[in-house]
Amino acid sequence: MARESQSDGSESELQAILDALGDPDCRRIVRALDEPMTAGELADACDIPTSTTYRKLELLSEASLLVEGTELREDGHHATKYRLGFDEVAVALTEEREFEVSLSRPEGGPEDRLATLWNEVRKQT
Template identity: 60%
Template sequence: MVRDPFADEEGPNLQSILDALDDPKCRVIVRSLDEPMTAEEIAEAADVPLSTTYRKLDLLTEASLLREGMEIRSDGQHASQYAVDFEEVVVRLSEEREFEVGVSRVARTADERLQDLWSEVRKET
């Protein structure tokens, strides 16, 4: 599932971020992602079963902590790739005594922005 890059105008959901960060396997996956990787590569690097890896990747992308893009292959068998999409997560208490979450994003290169756009186009076709 490719996350819509324009869908997070209100910001990430506090509970989904807390759920993802509370999960030990999600934390292992985030630590393993020093470059974009496919689910299979992540499962191997994190030493997490592939079926579990897919569930954790869904949890992390829904929390807007990972970005899902597309690895374009010359044989036409394209694959999803995942990359860390944050530098910092801050939970704070507002003046109204409500919990808020702020996520500092990783700056994307022009190639990464083009890849995101291409992923969205492929999703629509």
């Protein structure tokens, strides 16, 4: 089941989504994410340099199109994994002739809500 998340109507949010989806490397990353992957795995799968992959992941994350999660490992070397944060993006023209963007997001469980909360804390620190 998916839920709709409508934008707040800001031009910057719309522009961030359009910029991310307009980038060929970002689109390759989106197509490759059929399961959570690390930046290194994505760089290999998409044949994109690692430094470029990190920039594209940041662009997609800032547009709220990706969700970052942490894979905890017994050896203490935890890994950040990325997964898609949307099922569908729709851009519409309102009656006021303004653009509006809405994202259909997958319904998340408790672990997704915790990951989202953790990512917000990391962004603010």
